[in-house]
Amino acid sequence: MKNLITQYTPQLELDLIALHTGNDQAKKWFYQSVINILETPKLSSFSKCDAISEAFISLDSKLDYIKEQQRLLANLKKQIEIAKELAKEEVSKALLSFGITKLEGLKVSSISATKETIKSVAKLEIYNEDALLKAGYFKVELDREAVEDAILSTDKKEEVQDYADMKIEKVVKGATIRLNKRKNGLASDELSLAA
Structure with missing residues (x-):
């Protein structure tokens, strides 16, 4: 027998991902997928909650994976940039x-080697910031x-009303849900009891 939760989750997740387009049709499809789960008589309320939540949890996992890959790629990029700069120095020396x-x-016009140069650059060092502030060096x-x-x-309103004013802007916060994840997931026998 198919697991009823996984039977609905993939379509719901696909429809959830399609929401990135922001178009009305994608919203209708996602809404209908949620309605389909909610109207399924064979699912308990616990299973319906899990079926809907699973799509969000799956996306969270994907986002975590992407963040980790971005971090690894950023580290790799930094390593390659350092290696490239050091290699340029060594080729120049050679x-x-x-x-x-x-x-x-032939593939490139040429490689030009330059000698190491030493340049003096002024760098400000502050010994006593408070004394400088008291002396008037601030903005x-x-x-x-x-x-x-x-x-x-x-x-105090009269002092500033000619120079500034407050405007009221409408900020629309769309309807949303919050997933309350369990700290320790239920064991499979506890899940079967809950259903």
Whole structure:
């Protein structure tokens, strides 16, 4: 016998992923997939909850996998960039050791070698930040929070009303759900009892 939860989850997950288009048809398909699960008389309420949640949990797993791969790729990118810079230095040293500053090629026009250069760059070191601040070495920035407080107050509003105002914008937060994952998943015999 097929597991009723996995029977519905793949379609629900496909319809959930299709929501990225934002079009009305994708929303209708996803909505209908949820309705199909909710209207299935053979499923208990626990199974319906699990069937819907499984699509989100599966996406969470995919997102976690992608994040881990991005982290690994970022590390690999950094390693390759470091290796590339060090290799350029070594090739330059090797070419210069033969007195070659330019090596002509067929696939590339040429490789040019440059000697190591030492350049002096000024770098500011602060010994006593408080003393410098007291001496007047700081910049003044608009305190937006103080302006908001003044506009909303009755006694300070006149000071700022000619220079600033508060506008009300509508922020629509779409309907959503929250998955309450178990810290320790139920054992399979507990799941069968719950169903």
